[in-house]
Amino acid sequence: MDMLELRGIDKVYRSRGKEPVHAVRALDMAVEKGEIVALLGSSGCGKTSTLRMIAGFEDVSAGSIALGGRRIHELPPARRKVAMAFEGYSLYPPLTVRENIAFALKSAQLPRAEVARRVDEIARLVEIEDILDSYPRAISGGQQQRVSLARALVRDADLYLLDEPMGQLEPQLRAVLRGRIKSLLAERGMTAIFVTHDQTEASALADRIAVMEGGILQQFASEKELKGRPANLFVASFIGEPPMNLLDASVTRSDGGFRLSVGTEMGFDIGGAGLDSEAAKVLAGTPQVRIGIRPQKIAVGTGDVRVKVVSNQWLGDQSHVAGDCNGRMLIAVTPGRVAARPGDIVPFALEPRHLHIFGSNGACIRHAEVS
Amino acid sequence: MEHSSLAGRIFRGVALTLILIFFMFPIVWIFLMSFQTNEQILRIPPRILFEPTFANYEALISGQLRTAAGNLQISFMRNLFNSVVLSSAAVLLALLLGVPAAYAFARFKFRLGESIAFTLLSFRFAPPLLVLLPLSLYYQELGLNDTYFGIVWVYQLIALPLILWIVRGYFEDISPDIEHAYRLAGHSWREAFTRIAVPLAGPGIAAAGLLSFIFCWNNFVFALILASADKQPVTVGALAFVTASGIQYGQIAAAIVLSVTPTLLLALYAQRYLVEGLSLGAVKG
Numbered sequence: 001m002d003m004l005e006l007r008g009i010d011k012v013y014r015s016r017g018k019e020p021v022h023a024v025r026a027l028d029m030a031v032e033k034g035e036i037v038a039l040l041g042s043s044g045c046g047k048t049s050t051l052r053m054i055a056g057f058e059d060v061s062a063g064s065i066a067l068g069g070r071r072i073h074e075l076p077p078a079r080r081k082v083a084m085a086f087e088g089y090s091l092y093p094p095l096t097v098r099e100n101i102a103f104a105l106k107s108a109q110l111p112r113a114e115v116a117r118r119v120d121e122i123a124r125l126v127e128i129e130d131i132l133d134s135y136p137r138a139i140s141g142g143q144q145q146r147v148s149l150a151r152a153l154v155r156d157a158d159l160y161l162l163d164e165p166m167g168q169l170e171p172q173l174r175a176v177l178r179g180r181i182k183s184l185l186a187e188r189g190m191t192a193i194f195v196t197h198d199q200t201e202a203s204a205l206a207d208r209i210a211v212m213e214g215g216i217l218q219q220f221a222s223e224k225e226l227k228g229r230p231a232n233l234f235v236a237s238f239i240g241e242p243p244m245n246l247l248d249a250s251v252t253r254s255d256g257g258f259r260l261s262v263g264t265e266m267g268f269d270i271g272g273a274g275l276d277s278e279a280a281k282v283l284a285g286t287p288q289v290r291i292g293i294r295p296q297k298i299a300v301g302t303g304d305v306r307v308k309v310v311s312n313q314w315l316g317d318q319s320h321v322a323g324d325c326n327g328r329m330l331i332a333v334t335p336g337r338v339a340a341r342p343g344d345i346v347p348f349a350l351e352p353r354h355l356h357i358f359g360s361n362g363a364c365i366r367h368a369e370v371s
Numbered sequence: 372m373e374h375s376s377l378a379g380r381i382f383r384g385v386a387l388t389l390i391l392i393f394f395m396f397p398i399v400w401i402f403l404m405s406f407q408t409n410e411q412i413l414r415i416p417p418r419i420l421f422e423p424t425f426a427n428y429e430a431l432i433s434g435q436l437r438t439a440a441g442n443l444q445i446s447f448m449r450n451l452f453n454s455v456v457l458s459s460a461a462v463l464l465a466l467l468l469g470v471p472a473a474y475a476f477a478r479f480k481f482r483l484g485e486s487i488a489f490t491l492l493s494f495r496f497a498p499p500l501l502v503l504l505p506l507s508l509y510y511q512e513l514g515l516n517d518t519y520f521g522i523v524w525v526y527q528l529i530a531l532p533l534i535l536w537i538v539r540g541y542f543e544d545i546s547p548d549i550e551h552a553y554r555l556a557g558h559s560w561r562e563a564f565t566r567i568a569v570p571l572a573g574p575g576i577a578a579a580g581l582l583s584f585i586f587c588w589n590n591f592v593f594a595l596i597l598a599s600a601d602k603q604p605v606t607v608g609a610l611a612f613v614t615a616s617g618i619q620y621g622q623i624a625a626a627i628v629l630s631v632t633p634t635l636l637l638a639l640y641a642q643r644y645l646v647e648g649l650s651l652g653a654v655k656g
Binding site: 015016055056057076077078079080082083084086087088090091092093094103104107108151155 | 480546547548549551552555557558560567571
């Protein structure tokens with residue numbers, strides 16, 4: 001069952017004397033009960049606007065929001081049954097940390113013992129037991145962020161919205177908390193949406209990731225799907241570290257299939273067999289395409305593409321080799337060490353089956369084969 | 372700043388003393404004058420040492436002004452009472468109207484919002500005399516002339532812009548997300564305003580209220596034109612001391628001491644808020 005359903009959401013900010021800003025366009029999204037969803041995108045892509053519309057601090061310009069079968073987009077925030085952790089923490093300054101966390105529970109008139117038990121439990125989870133009696137201004141940014149997170153998670157709500165929930169935390173703590181929060185959410189079947197621009201965090205915490213850019217939902221899928229079958233050029237280049245290599249190629253027909261040529265150095269034969277009829281039809285009408293290949297799929301030391309090494313970094317568990325091929329930059333990632341210095345000529349192997357092919361409008365024509 | 376050197380410390384002490392004398396002298400002199408008779412005051416050269424008399428205060432409190440030309444009735448205590456009533460009522464009304472307005476200007480962008488806020492501020496630009504003539508004509512038509520309500524209303528020209536702009540700066544300092552968090556926890560917009568925004572802006576509201584109280588208290592010209600004797604505050608009432616038989620310096624001084632005391636005490640008590648409120652408002656406003 002869908003817990004949260006966004007239908008045709010539009011958000012336009014209008015201010016006098018300025019061009020209206022179309023922050024979110026025609027957003028459709030359905031989140032299942034117990035699912036954890038990440039809204040991933042660069043700054044200004046509309047992810048926080050989306051979150052705030054669900055919480056009710058921004059009106060929707062068009063569209064509807066349903067939560068647990070209730071149409072909530074016309075309700076005041078107080079009646080939406082949504083909990084939120086804010087990016088700016090937004091703790092109540094005159095209250096102690098403990099009172100901040102207990103606040104909503106007390107408002108809901110839970111028995112005192114129950115409130116205390118829940119506050120202690122959540123405080124242990126995010127490691128803030130020792131500052132429970134401090135005031136917000138006396139604790140660090142990272143601690144405030146954890147209090148804000150605790151204040152949201154301690155509540156009983158249909159949906160938990162977390163805006164950059166771990167942005168201020170140290171890397172070790174972040175990894176630990178990610179795990180704990182994920183198991184807390186899973187254990188209680190809590191539905192959550194969090195905003196992040198950190199891919200690692202999105203992959204680690206979320207069941208599905210919604211990639212947004214320019215106010216448009218680009219793709220909403222699992223991390224594996226996003227990596228293996230990116231819907232368009234944006235998702236392909238945005239997801240994955242280091243980013244996918246992208247090259248311009250011209251399309252010519254060859255016996256039974258197509259030949260994609262990148263300058264004179266690289267040519268790939270895409271056979272009829274590896275191409276469904278729809279993709280073949282599109283390719284036949286497209287003289288120019290962009291092809292993408294993941295750095296992890298480029299083999300170093302074999303193959304017929306000769307590149308001049310620009311840099312070779314050993315990261316402790318993998319090598320990143322950047323090479324120049326007649327002005328085109330290619331990055332390859334291999335698990336072992338590579339004995340190449342900048343300036344050396346090294347062969348790279350790019351196999352046709354690993355190519356993602358994108359049309360001139362950015363939409364994916366063919367995905368790489370899953371190996 | 373660190374002033375560790377001896378010369379620096381001495382210089383600072385001397386400079387502070389000079390400034391203090393410069394600003395405090397008139398007040399001290401008035402205070403001394405209020406315990407002297409007119410003859411003692413007008414003596415040349417003036418003397419610091421004199422035999423104090425409470426005659427001035429007695430005259431003010433009893434309402435009997437004895438001059439060379441005979442006894443005069445003055446209503447100083449009535450004026451003082453009027454000042455308290457008018458200023459308090461004006462500030463109270465301005466707070467009731469101004470604080471929600473300041474919140475609206477800080478939180479919501481609406482059509483003509485900035486223009487309205489600026490128009491309210493512009494009431495402070497024009498000299499009061501400019502608006503007084505039309506205002507007194509209107510007041511006669513409306514029957515507001517010589518009423519407490521009429522004067523309290525016109526005092527809004529002084530108090531409302533001040534409160535609006537100072538408190539607005541305070542509200543803008545508070546992250547709206549604090550109120551959002553409160554509203555998500557099951558509270559209405561109104562509760563977020565009264566339980567979160569207003570308490571957090573408390574020092575600013577107190578400072579703005581105090582300042583506008585002082586400005587209202589010191590106002591002269593509005594009440595001079597729009598009110599008759601029994602509604603006039605001390606500032607206007609002091610005119611009664613300019614009599615046919617000369618100016619009653621002693622009583623004027625005593626009247627000043629009495630009329631300054633309430634605001635001075637209030638300001639001393641709330642000094643901390645006042646400075647904080649003004650500086651924050653100035654930076655963020």
